[in-house]
Amino acid sequence: MSLFKQSISSSEQYSRANIDSLLALANELKSLDSLGRVPQCLTGRVMSSLFFENSSRTYCSFVAAMQKLGGSVVSLPIESSSFASKGESLFDTIKTVDSYSDVIVLRHPDPNAISVACGATEHSVVLNAGNGAGEHPTQALLDVFTIHSELGRIDDLNVVLVGDLKFGRTVHSLSKLLGKFNNVRLYCVAHDSLQMPNEVLKSLDSVSVSLHNELTKELVSEADVIYVTRVQKERFSTEEEYEAVKGKFCVNASLLSTAKPAGQMVVMHPLPRNEELSTDLDSDPRAAYFRQMRYGLYARMALLIETLGASLLSTCE
Amino acid sequence: MSLFKQSISSSEQYSRANIDSLLALANELKSLDSLGRVPQCLTGRVMSSLFFENSSRTYCSFVAAMQKLGGSVVSLPIESSSFASKGESLFDTIKTVDSYSDVIVLRHPDPNAISVACGATEHSVVLNAGNGAGEHPTQALLDVFTIHSELGRIDDLNVVLVGDLKFGRTVHSLSKLLGKFNNVRLYCVAHDSLQMPNEVLKSLDSVSVSLHNELTKELVSEADVIYVTRVQKERFSTEEEYEAVKGKFCVNASLLSTAKPAGQMVVMHPLPRNEELSTDLDSDPRAAYFRQMRYGLYARMALLIETLGASLLSTCE
Amino acid sequence: MSLFKQSISSSEQYSRANIDSLLALANELKSLDSLGRVPQCLTGRVMSSLFFENSSRTYCSFVAAMQKLGGSVVSLPIESSSFASKGESLFDTIKTVDSYSDVIVLRHPDPNAISVACGATEHSVVLNAGNGAGEHPTQALLDVFTIHSELGRIDDLNVVLVGDLKFGRTVHSLSKLLGKFNNVRLYCVAHDSLQMPNEVLKSLDSVSVSLHNELTKELVSEADVIYVTRVQKERFSTEEEYEAVKGKFCVNASLLSTAKPAGQMVVMHPLPRNEELSTDLDSDPRAAYFRQMRYGLYARMALLIETLGASLLSTCE
Numbered sequence: 005m006s007l008f009k010q011s012i013s014s015s016e017q018y019s020r021a022n023i024d025s026l027l028a029l030a031n032e033l034k035s036l037d038s039l040g041r042v043p044q045c046l047t048g049r050v051m052s053s054l055f056f057e058n059s060s061r062t063y064c065s066f067v068a069a070m071q072k073l074g075g076s077v078v079s080l081p082i083e084s085s086s087f088a089s090k091g092e093s094l095f096d097t098i099k100t101v102d103s104y105s106d107v108i109v110l111r112h113p114d115p116n117a118i119s120v121a122c123g124a125t126e127h128s129v130v131l132n133a134g135n136g137a138g139e140h141p142t143q144a145l146l147d148v149f150t151i152h153s154e155l156g157r158i159d160d161l162n163v164v165l166v167g168d169l170k171f172g173r174t175v176h177s178l179s180k181l182l183g184k185f186n187n188v189r190l191y192c193v194a195h196d197s198l199q200m201p202n203e204v205l206k207s208l209d210s211v212s213v214s215l216h217n218e219l220t221k222e223l224v225s226e227a228d229v230i231y232v233t234r235v236q237k238e239r240f241s242t243e244e245e246y247e248a249v250k251g252k253f254c255v256n257a258s259l260l261s262t263a264k265p266a267g268q269m270v271v272m273h274p275l276p277r278n279e280e281l282s283t284d285l286d287s288d289p290r291a292a293y294f295r296q297m298r299y300g301l302y303a304r305m306a307l308l309i310e311t312l313g314a315s316l317l318s319t320c321e
Numbered sequence: 322m323s324l325f326k327q328s329i330s331s332s333e334q335y336s337r338a339n340i341d342s343l344l345a346l347a348n349e350l351k352s353l354d355s356l357g358r359v360p361q362c363l364t365g366r367v368m369s370s371l372f373f374e375n376s377s378r379t380y381c382s383f384v385a386a387m388q389k390l391g392g393s394v395v396s397l398p399i400e401s402s403s404f405a406s407k408g409e410s411l412f413d414t415i416k417t418v419d420s421y422s423d424v425i426v427l428r429h430p431d432p433n434a435i436s437v438a439c440g441a442t443e444h445s446v447v448l449n450a451g452n453g454a455g456e457h458p459t460q461a462l463l464d465v466f467t468i469h470s471e472l473g474r475i476d477d478l479n480v481v482l483v484g485d486l487k488f489g490r491t492v493h494s495l496s497k498l499l500g501k502f503n504n505v506r507l508y509c510v511a512h513d514s515l516q517m518p519n520e521v522l523k524s525l526d527s528v529s530v531s532l533h534n535e536l537t538k539e540l541v542s543e544a545d546v547i548y549v550t551r552v553q554k555e556r557f558s559t560e561e562e563y564e565a566v567k568g569k570f571c572v573n574a575s576l577l578s579t580a581k582p583a584g585q586m587v588v589m590h591p592l593p594r595n596e597e598l599s600t601d602l603d604s605d606p607r608a609a610y611f612r613q614m615r616y617g618l619y620a621r622m623a624l625l626i627e628t629l630g631a632s633l634l635s636t637c638e
Numbered sequence: 639m640s641l642f643k644q645s646i647s648s649s650e651q652y653s654r655a656n657i658d659s660l661l662a663l664a665n666e667l668k669s670l671d672s673l674g675r676v677p678q679c680l681t682g683r684v685m686s687s688l689f690f691e692n693s694s695r696t697y698c699s700f701v702a703a704m705q706k707l708g709g710s711v712v713s714l715p716i717e718s719s720s721f722a723s724k725g726e727s728l729f730d731t732i733k734t735v736d737s738y739s740d741v742i743v744l745r746h747p748d749p750n751a752i753s754v755a756c757g758a759t760e761h762s763v764v765l766n767a768g769n770g771a772g773e774h775p776t777q778a779l780l781d782v783f784t785i786h787s788e789l790g791r792i793d794d795l796n797v798v799l800v801g802d803l804k805f806g807r808t809v810h811s812l813s814k815l816l817g818k819f820n821n822v823r824l825y826c827v828a829h830d831s832l833q834m835p836n837e838v839l840k841s842l843d844s845v846s847v848s849l850h851n852e853l854t855k856e857l858v859s860e861a862d863v864i865y866v867t868r869v870q871k872e873r874f875s876t877e878e879e880y881e882a883v884k885g886k887f888c889v890n891a892s893l894l895s896t897a898k899p900a901g902q903m904v905v906m907h908p909l910p911r912n913e914e915l916s917t918d919l920d921s922d923p924r925a926a927y928f929r930q931m932r933y934g935l936y937a938r939m940a941l942l943i944e945t946l947g948a949s950l951l952s953t954c955e
Binding site for chain 2: 047048050052076077078080091092095096099100101103104105127
Binding site for chain 1: 681682684686710711712714725726730733734735737738739761
């Protein structure tokens with residue numbers, strides 16, 4: 005099914021065909037941008053960003069994606085918004101925003117907010133930019149675009165997920181999306197208290213998954229992708245426990261000495277990072293985490309074009 | 322007189338001919354938008370939004386209106402502005418903003434701020450987006466556009482105004498504007514302490530006005546428009562007084578059982594709402610308050626085009 | 639050397655040829671704007687504004703400049719940013735912003751921030767919009783554009799700098815820039831504790847500089863430019879000291895009675911002002927401080943075009 009006029013709440017909504025089409029489009033946009041020929045195909049369209057919690061990286065990426073295609077953005081810092089301060093319901097707020105928008109990008113701490121939004125809109129598609137402990141489907145999309153661009157394939161991969169796999173919605177959405185590809189093996193490496201939740205594991209029946217509590221040299225040397233997520237001190241009951249754990253899952257230059265060479269493996273991270281990802285990796289060609297954000301720009305541009313039904317051809321510059 | 326290069330401080334500035342022209346233009350923009358053919362006729366023009374108090378709905382509507390026409394917006398959340406924090410006078414701030422703007426949208430708690438702004442500008446027109454207890458002339462414009470679009474006329478109407486008519490500048494501006502049409506009868510329904518102020522009543526000499534302190538079945542059954550405004554607890558001296566009053570002026574589905582059918586009457590509200598407007602009306606076709614915000618988008622687009630002297634024809638997409 | 643792809647940290651980077659070229663371009667943009675023919679030559683380009691301290695005037699001027707040329711802006715109020723609140727390093731933040739930007743405008747209290755930013759970028763040029771007590775090179779550029787536009791020349795001028803010359807980075811950048819012209823004489827007028835720092839004086843070896851602690855009639859009558867800067871109470875140890883000093887350096891209508899006539903001299907100020915610049919000058923034709931902000935718009939447009947390598951001809955409206 006085409007994504008035209010589809011709101012996106014979960015990464016499970018993308019079919020394999022959708023992903024192939026989005027990645028091809030993202031790749032074309034990347035080429036066009038390098039030639040300075042990005043089509044202004046969303047001219048006259050309006051995106052509203054409704055961020056009920058802070059997420060500067062996701063926010064900026066969406067705004068830049070919309071504007072590079074000629075569209076415009078109405079942003080409202082929710083703190084200073086009179087919607088919330090006058091006690092308006094989320095339904096009424098969405099009705100208001102829907103009156104002038106073509107697409108609403110919603111970030112909300114409540115996992116159910118996204119379905120309220122989808123139910124209230126009449127003119128706009130809604131894109132989930134993170135709903136509490138739920139999903140983050142555009143992050144998952146940019147992650148597979150990164151893997152595809154860097155390694156040339158998504159099928160037949162050893163993917164090592166490291167860090168906080170319990171609360172990191174990024175790895176939940178990514179795992180579900182990788183489940184649509186063939187021969188993906190997931191190695192979940194985390195402290196016992198931060199392992200991948202059962203609900204997510206259950207949805208991964210077509211994937212080979214194994215759980216580990218150490219990042220061994222064997223895992224590192226087999227990995228095509230090491231995907232690191234931030235470990236937050238607040239998740240641990242004592243500072244000592246955190247200190248004891250953090251070193252075990254730290255990805256740095258010396259760890260990568262046994263890994264596959266550049267071109268055959270990448271290190272990814274959704275950022276921001278704490279100590280789990282060392283800056284001594286920053287200049288290693290296998291460190292893909294800064295490039296990952298740029299892939300995100302093109303992945304979001306592609307998603308905007310497909311959900312809004314624009315054409316690259318009709319209104320090129 | 323044409324509105325070209327005219328700043329708009331009060332709804333009394335619109336002549337009947339201006340309104341007819343603005344509504345025709347707003348209607349045309351609505352049609353063009355539904356075809357995806359909004360003209361980019363404000364390309365290169367800059368709107369500055371200066372909101373010295375929060376009003377998310379009005380702010381977003383203006384920003385979207387400007388951007389849909391190809392114009393750009395420089396927005397400054399006043400809280401974080403260094404203009405105010407460095408103690409700058411309003412005159413100097415407007416001089417600054419005027420240096421890069423074509424139009425300034427001003428919201429200010431002080432009713433006199435709008436004339437300071439009009440006196441300081443050299444390059445920009447100023448549009449009043451609410452000046453304290455004063456006026457809100459673009460809200461009045463969108464209200465008459467809503468009535469005209471929904472009922473096909475503005476002359477010869479029974480308009481019931483309900484709620485807080487004392488502090489609601491929206492109903493002040495709307496009443497003055499309705500005074501320019503023929504055979505409009507205003508029924509002001511409010512608790513005695515919240516009735517329409519004498520100053521406004523005096524300016525309505527050509528209108529038939531009656532005051533009521535109950536929303537009777539007779540009024541409801543005669544109404545072509547029921548315009549509800551928010552009743553705020555803070556306006557009452559005691560919580561008991563508020564509780565006693567609020568039920569009397571609540572507009573809900575059961576109240577509308579004696580009203581005219583869909584197509585012949587509408588319920589409007591400037592939003593946000595409290596309990597005076599029940600959500601059980603939301604799916605009633607006579608509930609026009611969500612559509613009202615969309616009419617607002619086109620009304621503001623029309624006003625921008627006329628005050629900035631742009632032409633739909635010259636630079637169509 | 640052309641400014642194409644050059645980040646600008648200091649006003650010392652502009653060669654005399656760069657300045658001549660920028661001023662000619664700024665002047666052409668001013669003419670095109672008055673005809674409503676500003677070229678949309680930055681369409682598809684993205685500016686990021688990163689303001690780690692407030693500066694509404696500089697911020698708005700840059701945003702308007704970018705947007706008038708068809709470019710778009712991703713702005714992030716740093717207070718509400720999750721970059722800083724999640725403890726991200728400036729290097730990582732710049733890496734993030736660089737992933738979707740063509741130009742980054744940076745304001746930061748730390749003088750070294752600008753070199754961190756220049757070192758982290760791969761896709762974007764960085765423009766210094768004020769780095770602590772360091773420099774403000776776009777302000778210096780707009781100041782010389784103002785002088786050139788108002789007086790027809792920059793060489794052979796008597797420039798009187800008045801106010802806080804110690805902490806005012808504006809006058810530091812301007813002095814360095816004026817040092818590139820011929821026969822500029824600088825008269826530094828300030829309370830002893832607020833005189834021009836030695837470091838700046840040392841870099842002005844080709845300029846004739848004299849220090850004064852009184853704004854005498856002789857100085858006023860010789861001046862082609864009187865450049866006033868804000869004197870802040872906080873710079874003085876006691877209120878009495880401030881009160882004693884402030885009158886001595888106040889520029890007002892009576893002081894200008896012995897000055898050269900309109901067309902031959904101007905009063906400038908970077909704004910905002912305190913009592914050191916009287917409002918009784920506002921309607922004097924020699925008061926150039928409001929026009930100065932408009933010159934700033936065109937100066938910044940010119941700098942964006944040159945550093946981004948756009949052409950006025952290629953994509954004119």
